[in-house]
Amino acid sequence: MPLPLFWLGAAAVSALAVKELADDRKKQQKNRDRSYRPTSLSELDKHESPVGIYPSEIFNTEQKVKPTVGSIVCCGIGGILDHTGIWVGDDTIIELDGNGLIKPISPSRFTKERSGNKIFVACDSKANPLSSELAAQRAIEQIYQYLDYHLIENNCHQFIWHCIAPNDTGLTTFKQLNQRLAKLHNKKVYWDLCDV
Template sequence: MPAPLLWLGASAIAILAGAKYSNDKQLKESVSSLPGSLDTKILPVNGAIVTCGVYGLFEHTGIWVDGNILELKGNGLIRGISPNRFLKERSGDYIYIACDSNNVPLIQSDAAERAISRLFSYSEYDLIKNNCHKFVWHCISGEDIPLTRFSALNQKIAERFATTIHWHPAHY
């Protein structure tokens, strides 16, 4: 009986490794500097796109507004939280901001307003179909399309702003 379980575990690891490789390849096409690769700290501004790591496997994203981060929580609540709370119970020690090559945060003029308009509402959370990346993309674009992975969000952001993304640590 243990042998089938070992094969099942090995299969799951292979699938995760393949997804990680695919994710990394897509990221390289739209991102010049991954989170954690730059030292220059950037002051967040309203509407900035932010991210932090989740146990080295995933990234969590949100929109910066008035010293807080608006996010879609795993229970479906759209809320505003402090930067420290954004990092709490996640593996990342830093919050990163999406910037262009001149260290200017990538901001869509009405992203903060869209995020604020959804505060304290619920959106049926689904890791694949309705996650934090979809929420962030909706705030940026107004579009309601599923974005499962961080790499897909990066690709959409890079296309929207016609630039590669440089993820800088936030100075707050």
């Protein structure tokens, strides 16, 4: 009898956690809607995250955004990880594949072999893509080259950041990529649904 009670308790805690996440997302959206200009990092509280809304297959964002050349895009992998690429125009994304090949792919191929079926664009609080045409050019110049891919030390996030800031120190996580994007653009990052 204690085991079913345990599962009921776990289900109740999970439901509360999901509700809390949904409420926080709504709060972030309201704060976003109230602002008349993009939120800069100097406006954040000391311990406030530089990411307003993370990409989520469960909780959609209200904004749909057309990516611009040099936009950072992502999709989910297994509900736990995120895969990133650079939008270079003409419905093309440059990505570092898990085999180390840097390649151009369509949006449908970007999500095809991954669990996430939605693409998100890194934006400011006014749904303007955080983009760099120079980063897109650097990505294009590396097409069909191979890198020594490593899930932690040389992954897609590192490739993206290297295209943005080739002389900067490396990074390994999606969180670090978000923090550096926020700092580079001096804006809070919102991952909006890609409108393609």
